[in-house]
Amino acid sequence: MLRFLGKRLLQIIPILILVSIFIFLFVHMIPGDPARLVAGEDATIEDVELVRKELGLDKPIVEQYVTYMKNLVTGDLGKSLKTGREVSYEIGERFMPTFWLTVWSMSWAVVAGLIIGVVSATKRNKWQDYLGMFGAVSGLSLPSFWLGLMLIQLFAVTLGWLPSGGMDSWKSYILPAFTLGTGVAAVVARFTRSSLMDVLKEDYIRTGRSKGLNERRITWGHGLRNAMIPVVTMTGLQFGFLLGGSVVIESVFSWPGLGKLLIDSVAYRDYPVIQAEMLIFALEFIIINLVVDLLYGILNPQIRYE
Amino acid sequence: MEEKVLQVKNLQTHFTRDSGVVKAVDGVSFEVGKGETLGIVGESGSGKSVTSLSVMRLLKDTPGKIAGGEILYEGRDLTKVSEREMRKIRGNEIAMIFQEPMTSLNPVYKIGRQLEESIILHMKVSKKAARERSIQMLTAVGISRPEKIVFEFPHQLSGGMRQRVMIAMAMACNPKVLIADEPTTALDVTIQAQILELMKSLTTTTDTAILLITHDLGVVAEMCDRVVVMYGGRAVEESDVISIFTNPKHPYTQGLLESIPKIGDRVDRLSSIPGNVPIPAHMPMGCKFAPRCPHAMDVCWEQEPSFDKLTDNHSVRCWLHKEVPTDESNLVGSSER
Amino acid sequence: MVELKLSNKEAYYQQTLENIPSKTPFSEFWRKFKKQKLAFVAFFFVVALILLAFIGPFITPYDITEPDYENVLSGPSAQHWAGTDAYGRDIFSRVLAGTQISLYVGLTSVLLGAIGGTFLGIVAGYYGKRIDSIIMRICDVLLAFPGILLAIGIIAILGPGLGNVIIAVAIFSVPMFARIVRSSTLAVKSTLYIEATKSIGTRKKRIIWKHIFPGTVSSIIVYFTMRIGSAILTAASLSFLGLGAQPPSPEWGAMLSGGRDYLNIAPHVTIFPGIAIFITVLAFNLLGDGLRDALDPKIKE
Numbered sequence: 001m002l003r004f005l006g007k008r009l010l011q012i013i014p015i016l017i018l019v020s021i022f023i024f025l026f027v028h029m030i031p032g033d034p035a036r037l038v039a040g041e042d043a044t045i046e047d048v049e050l051v052r053k054e055l056g057l058d059k060p061i062v063e064q065y066v067t068y069m070k071n072l073v074t075g076d077l078g079k080s081l082k083t084g085r086e087v088s089y090e091i092g093e094r095f096m097p098t099f100w101l102t103v104w105s106m107s108w109a110v111v112a113g114l115i116i117g118v119v120s121a122t123k124r125n126k127w128q129d130y131l132g133m134f135g136a137v138s139g140l141s142l143p144s145f146w147l148g149l150m151l152i153q154l155f156a157v158t159l160g161w162l163p164s165g166g167m168d169s170w171k172s173y174i175l176p177a178f179t180l181g182t183g184v185a186a187v188v189a190r191f192t193r194s195s196l197m198d199v200l201k202e203d204y205i206r207t208g209r210s211k212g213l214n215e216r217r218i219t220w221g222h223g224l225r226n227a228m229i230p231v232v233t234m235t236g237l238q239f240g241f242l243l244g245g246s247v248v249i250e251s252v253f254s255w256p257g258l259g260k261l262l263i264d265s266v267a268y269r270d271y272p273v274i275q276a277e278m279l280i281f282a283l284e285f286i287i288i289n290l291v292v293d294l295l296y297g298i299l300n301p302q303i304r305y306e
Numbered sequence: 307m308e309e310k311v312l313q314v315k316n317l318q319t320h321f322t323r324d325s326g327v328v329k330a331v332d333g334v335s336f337e338v339g340k341g342e343t344l345g346i347v348g349e350s351g352s353g354k355s356v357t358s359l360s361v362m363r364l365l366k367d368t369p370g371k372i373a374g375g376e377i378l379y380e381g382r383d384l385t386k387v388s389e390r391e392m393r394k395i396r397g398n399e400i401a402m403i404f405q406e407p408m409t410s411l412n413p414v415y416k417i418g419r420q421l422e423e424s425i426i427l428h429m430k431v432s433k434k435a436a437r438e439r440s441i442q443m444l445t446a447v448g449i450s451r452p453e454k455i456v457f458e459f460p461h462q463l464s465g466g467m468r469q470r471v472m473i474a475m476a477m478a479c480n481p482k483v484l485i486a487d488e489p490t491t492a493l494d495v496t497i498q499a500q501i502l503e504l505m506k507s508l509t510t511t512t513d514t515a516i517l518l519i520t521h522d523l524g525v526v527a528e529m530c531d532r533v534v535v536m537y538g539g540r541a542v543e544e545s546d547v548i549s550i551f552t553n554p555k556h557p558y559t560q561g562l563l564e565s566i567p568k569i570g571d572r573v574d575r576l577s578s579i580p581g582n583v584p585i586p587a588h589m590p591m592g593c594k595f596a597p598r599c600p601h602a603m604d605v606c607w608e609q610e611p612s613f614d615k616l617t618d619n620h621s622v623r624c625w626l627h628k629e630v631p632t633d634e635s636n637l638v639g640s641s642e643r
Numbered sequence: 644m645v646e647l648k649l650s651n652k653e654a655y656y657q658q659t660l661e662n663i664p665s666k667t668p669f670s671e672f673w674r675k676f677k678k679q680k681l682a683f684v685a686f687f688f689v690v691a692l693i694l695l696a697f698i699g700p701f702i703t704p705y706d707i708t709e710p711d712y713e714n715v716l717s718g719p720s721a722q723h724w725a726g727t728d729a730y731g732r733d734i735f736s737r738v739l740a741g742t743q744i745s746l747y748v749g750l751t752s753v754l755l756g757a758i759g760g761t762f763l764g765i766v767a768g769y770y771g772k773r774i775d776s777i778i779m780r781i782c783d784v785l786l787a788f789p790g791i792l793l794a795i796g797i798i799a800i801l802g803p804g805l806g807n808v809i810i811a812v813a814i815f816s817v818p819m820f821a822r823i824v825r826s827s828t829l830a831v832k833s834t835l836y837i838e839a840t841k842s843i844g845t846r847k848k849r850i851i852w853k854h855i856f857p858g859t860v861s862s863i864i865v866y867f868t869m870r871i872g873s874a875i876l877t878a879a880s881l882s883f884l885g886l887g888a889q890p891p892s893p894e895w896g897a898m899l900s901g902g903r904d905y906l907n908i909a910p911h912v913t914i915f916p917g918i919a920i921f922i923t924v925l926a927f928n929l930l931g932d933g934l935r936d937a938l939d940p941k942i943k944e
Contacts, residue, residue, distance in 0.1 A: 018784045029800050134681075137932065141925035143876055143896070145883050146917030149903055157907045200367065203409040209364055210404075211397035211424040211475070225414050240789035247791060248880045252903075262792075263884055266799045274799050282787045301414055301459040 008293050012286060019282050024068050026275055028061075037271065038081065072279075078272035082265070087276045090261065095280070097167055098250070098257030101180065102242050104173055109181035110188055110235060114224075117192025117231075122219050124197065132189060139186030144245055148179040148252040165254035176253040180245050184238045191234050196227040229299050236292030240285050311380060311515045312361070312400075312483050313337040318374035319353075319360045329589075330356045330370060332539040335613070336532075338483065341509070343516040345530035345547070347523065347562070353539040354519045358485045361517070362402055363392050379483070398428040401476035405488035407468035411460035417444075418456025421475050428479045443474035447504055466497035470504065477508055484509060487519040502529055523566055527551060535559050538594030541613060545620040555622040557599050593625065601626055675937040682933020688926040696743040705733035707740045708891050716909040726911040728901065730891075734912060737893035738919045744894045745923060748809055749875040755813035757867050760820020765859070767821065768828030769851055779825070782818035790815050791877055798886045805878075805894070808887040812874050823866055824859050831858035861938040869931035872924040879920050895920045 035052035036043065043051070052058050056067055071077070077087035120132040155175060156164035163172050199205065200223050208222045247259035254260070258277060265273040319331035331353040338344045346354045359365055360372050363384060377384040379400065384392065396402075404410045412420060421440035425431065431439070437456065444452030447470040460468055469489065476484055486505065490498035506529060509516055518529055526533055526547065533550045535543040535558065543556040554560045561579040581598035590596050596606040605625050613623040677683060700707075705723075711731030719726045725734040767778040785793065794811035801807040832855060879896030881887040888894030890901055895916040902912030 014780065015783050015787060018780060019787050022784055026796065026800070137928050138921075138925060141872060141876075141921055141928050143879055143883075143899075143917055143920045143924070145880060145896075146899060146913065146920065149899070149906060149913050150917070153906055153910050153913075203404060203406050204412040205367075206364060207404065207410045207472075207475075208412070208423075209366065209396070210362055210402040212393045212395070212427060213397075213423065214393060222412050222415075226412070229414075242789075244789035244791035247795065248884065251884055262795060263886075266795060266886065269799075271799075274796065278788065278792065278796050281789060281792050285789055286787055299414070302461045 004297050005294065008290060012290060015286065019286070020069065020072070020279070021065065023275055023279050023282070024065050026278065027271055030271065037269070077276040077279075080265075080270055080273050082268045082270045082273070087272050090273060091258065091276055091280060094256060094258045094261045097255060098246055098259060101173065101176055101250070101255060101257060102239070102246055104177040105181035105242055105246075106184065106235075106239065108177065109184035109238075112181075113185040113188025114192050114231075116185070116189035118196060118219060118224060120189065120193040121196035121200065121227075122215070129193075133193065136186040136189040139182045140190075142182060144179055144183060145248050145252050147182060148175065148249055151175050151179060152252075165252075167256055172253075176249050176255055179252070180242060180249045183245065184235075184242055187238055187241075188231065188235060192227060192231050195230050196223055199223050199227045202226070225299075229296065232292060232295050232299060236289050236295075239288045239292075243281055243285060309340045310337045310378075311340050312517070313378040314357075314361065314375070315378070316375040317357065317360060317377065318372065319356050319365070319370055320373040321368065321370045323369065329373075330539055331360060333375070333613075334534075334536065334539075334541045335375075336534045336541065336544065338515045338517055340482075340515055341513040342532065343506075343509075343518055343530045345518045345520060345526040345533045346536060347520060347526055347533055348536035349521060352536040354536050355487055356539075357536070358402070358487050358517060358519050361485060362396060362400060363389075364396075364402075394428070397424045397476075397481075398479045399481055400483040400485065401479070401481035402485040402487065403469070403472045403476045403489050405491050407465050407472055407492060410472055411468055413460055415459075416456065417458055417460065417463070417471055421456070421471070421478060424475065425478050439478060440474070443478045444471070446477070446508065447471070447474040448500075449474075465493055466501065469493060469497075469501055473501070473504060473508070477512070477514070480512055481514060483515045483517060485517045485519070488521070489518075490525060491520070491522070498525075505529070523551075523562060535562070538589060540594060540623060541621075542595065542623045543621065549620050553620075555616060555620065555627055556595075556624050557601050557626070558595050561598075593623075672937050676933055679933040679936060681929050682936075685926045685929035685933065688922075689930055692742060692746060692923060692926065695739070696746045699739045699742045703733070703736035703739050705736040707732060707737045707893050716905060716912065718909070718911055725915040726909070728898070728912050729905060729909075732891075734898070734915050737898060738895065738915055741893040741895045741898065741916065741919065742923075744805070744888065744892065745875050745879065745920070748805060748812070748878040749871045749927075752809045752812035752878070753816055753867060753870045753874045755809070756816025756870070757820050757863060759813070759817040760822075761824045761859070761863060763817065764821040764824025765828050765851055765855060768825040769832060769855060775825075778821065782821050785815065785818040788815075791880060794877060794881060795884075795886065798881065803886045803889065805882075805888045805892070808878050808881050811881075812877055816870055816874070819870075820863070820866065823862055827859040827862050828855050831855050865931060865935045865938055868927060868934055872927035872931065875920065875924050875927070 030037065033048070035048050035055065035057050038055065039048045039051040056064055059067070075088050077091070079085065080087055080090050083090065116132045116136065120129040123129050152164045152175065155162045162175055163169075164175075166172055196219075200219070205218060205222060208218050213222075246255075246257065247262055249255065250257045250259035251263050258280065261273065262277045264270075265277065314337070315335050317331055317334045318329065321328040321330050334353070334357055336344060336346070346357060348354045356365075356370060359368070359370075361377055361384065363372070365371065372385050375385070379395065384395070387395075411417070418437060418440055421443065422433065422436035425436040425439050426433065429436070429439070440456060441452045444455055449455055449467065449470055455463070455467075455471075460471075463471065473489075484505070489505065490501050493501060502525060505516065508514070516529070518525070520526060530547045532546050533544065534541050535550070535556065537558050543550070543554065543559050550559065551563065554563055558579070565578050579598055590607065592608050592610055593599070593602070593606040594610070596602045599606065603625060611623050611625045611628060613621055614628060615621045616627060676686075705711075709732070711727065714723065714727045714731040716729055717723060717727045717731075723733050723735065725738065728734055728737070763778050763782070767775040788796065793815045794808070797811040797814060798807050801810065878887055879894070879899075882892075882894045882896030883900045885900060888897045890897055898916040899913050899920075902909070902916070905912055
């Protein structure tokens, strides 16, 4: 297990380096002069040159990268062009709201997805299966921002039960978390169904039946435990989908998180913030995938003991 | 032939496919006495595995259904008991081991847990007692260090070891009948003999009857008291093991025996039965073996022979051993279909 | 009658011969595909949508850009089936005209992504070694950014607009196609017949085009169809966020974005474009599912 962990960590390092290079180059890919961008439209040529020196943009690109990495390690992400505050401060303030939103969305989505998937797989080609799978493909096809708006219209405007936006109490979480999780629940349900259906064809399921176990024990004990192995991997990938979706959903629900900050920054062309956000999202996604790999190792004894 | 533990009478198992109903097992009958070993022999596709799954009522995830006949276990008809009752019988009174030891154990659970599962379920004992019982069973099947093996996962064991575990699992609740579906086919030859020996010694002490499904006549010779030969979903010959080997009546049985290599004989080419088992969806309407039979007569194509007793202890389904009906009109009528 | 006497035996062999399947791959596919009724319906719906994309702009009952201040935000009625928006424009007409934009964005972005990904995937899978690891590392990096975020990043560089949305969606489709095509290339490559042609001495290019590419086609088709739905969704999301199509374009996401300010007084402005997106994406997803089950049941998600 430790060796497996070590191997995975080693495999991540080159990706981390490549991602950091990619993000570093990001600012250089923007058409036009980054120094002028930072200095502002109506800055004088002297001002622009001063900014260039200050940012180290006159140095060779490799040296710039090294400086960038050094700053990165010390947590220095530059200053926001819009507010003038430290980017790390801006991001730090927005991180937790997005984190909790994704955690809650993921939690309900996985539970609902698993239940729907298992019911569909065991009631194969019966009405429960058709209903579950049509629901899932619909969930996959719903534009989340539209779903969010419709839920606001129903539960906030018409019924007045839940707040339409902001982050004031636990009630504020319900609508955004539901909206954000819908797509993931749909994918988990579909994937669980097909994975469990494959597993239920295995020989050891027949062995279980031949021992006299009942169907519930077969499905939830022997079947799902094995079916979970690929489902966990796939759910990890869905976290990326969720992080991306949070950008849209936060905008719909005026959620004070990273996603909304990103959209505001794109509108303002606040590149240091965009750059930092890209890095945070990529890091988060890489870390989640690492966690998923470990979980995979725990669920699958064949890996654990190799 | 005092006490019959298991009697199968005219079993019919049908599969529903898009193209129609396929009779995978069509009128098979046999009986097994206490402590007796009955071999069911046939090529793949002969319906022998479906027969064993029918007895266990494990057709759930196949499109198959028991369409007729009786399966009497100690006088109770298993085709009629509820699923709940059946679960009490499975693994407890009738246990089964399968062909694929590599895939028949759940890869994510430790050996101990898989063994204890059925012990706790059927013997209603504590976890601790179940653990003791499983260690005892592992010892009985000749596994050394059983108290270590219970903490291991299936993939850490070899194929032979896994089959031993399967046997331990099947025998843990002292079943009266053990169904073994090709238990040694997937194993090395040396391991095969050990596993067979183990099954034999375990069952003689407990007086367990064995239903041994195999295509291997060598295994039959070694293990069985009686033999049923199956072809195309039907029993074609049944007798005690000595009669089958020394005096086979059905051309198919004769063909099977001829295809066994004999030590001492120097032959360039092993004889084999020409052709293949017919696809169940497309059976000849007369004798199912007619297309491959060296002795096929007109009547064999027209009408299926019945399964009749030649002597008290030898039955066969073949026109060679009975009077051919002379009713011409009947034959022509059937051929016009 | 004498002939009939032996007919039973002959009939058996006759039938056995007839039973040998003589199905072409296409007829086999069609038989399986037709069995999936939902996918079959979705297929005709998609065909209808494509037709609508061509003729939609010509059959709109009202002008789609001209404001009509007499009829601002009026609800659905006999004149305006789906009501009007904040400028009094007929929403039904605009949704109709928007079909073209959504399909165009969905199809071209995935097509570009598929071409790029297929090329990279085949090259990586076939040549292996150094080339393979370089291409796959680049894909890993692109995949390290959750889909829509990568698109937002690309738009942050290129600037907002529908054309840039297409490029952004295409770029994040590339690594996924590359991975799928690479794995099926490896699978095809390891099968015996490629070994056989290689030993005859066929040129590499020929092996790729004649043997490897056809072997990957079914997974490409399935994945292609399944991607279109999510590409349309992504494009609509970006337009909704103001990063894609700009008003007064009748792009569905942009229409929704324009309608959200009037959500409590005129919900129809947001409802109808949303339904249009939903049904279109649903049709592509159902079609993709059907194609998968008929062509390549091994592909999961």
